[in-house]
Amino acid sequence: MFTLVNRGSGQRYVVPAKSADEATVRLLLGNREKESLTVYTDGFRAYGPLDDDESFHRESVIHGNGEYVDGDAHVITCESHRRASDAWLSPHRGVSKDKLTAYLRPFQLRRQILRKPGREALKEIVRAVL
Numbered sequence: 001m002f003t004l005v006n007r008g009s010g011q012r013y014v015v016p017a018k019s020a021d022e023a024t025v026r027l028l029l030g031n032r033e034k035e036s037l038t039v040y041t042d043g044f045r046a047y048g049p050l051d052d053d054e055s056f057h058r059e060s061v062i063h064g065n066g067e068y069v070d071g072d073a074h075v076i077t078c079e080s081h082r083r084a085s086d087a088w089l090s091p092h093r094g095v096s097k098d099k100l101t102a103y104l105r106p107f108q109l110r111r112q113i114l115r116k117p118g119r120e121a122l123k124e125i126v127r128a129v130l
Contacts, residue, residue, distance in 0.1 A: 012078075041058060043063065
């Protein structure tokens with residue numbers, strides 16, 4: 001599974017994938033609106049070829065080297081969202097890859113509905129109340 005977070009909109013997605021390779025990563029990142037895309041990743045080997053691609057600007061942190069945050073580069077939001085999806089799936093005690101999407105759809109919907117507003121939204125709410 002891949003976890004994608006749009007830092008602009010705050011949207012978060014857990015995407016089941018049959019393989020974790022360069023082709024899958026390119027497919028996931030291929031549907032974008034902007035010409036160039038900044039991708040923040042960990043040190044997973046499938047992301048390596050993105051360094052040579054002019055369509056992407058890749059910034060990464062390598063947890064194995066003790067890096068967890070480097071400026072704007074971090075994957076903390078992805079990791080926490082992934083842990084939440086693991087907790088959601090754990091009562092089912094193993095889900096077939098073919099059925100994974102069906103199990104993740106309610107998780108995604110629940111997370112969208114119950115998600116706390118971001119810092120900017122909270123500032124707007126406070127301004128409106130005061």
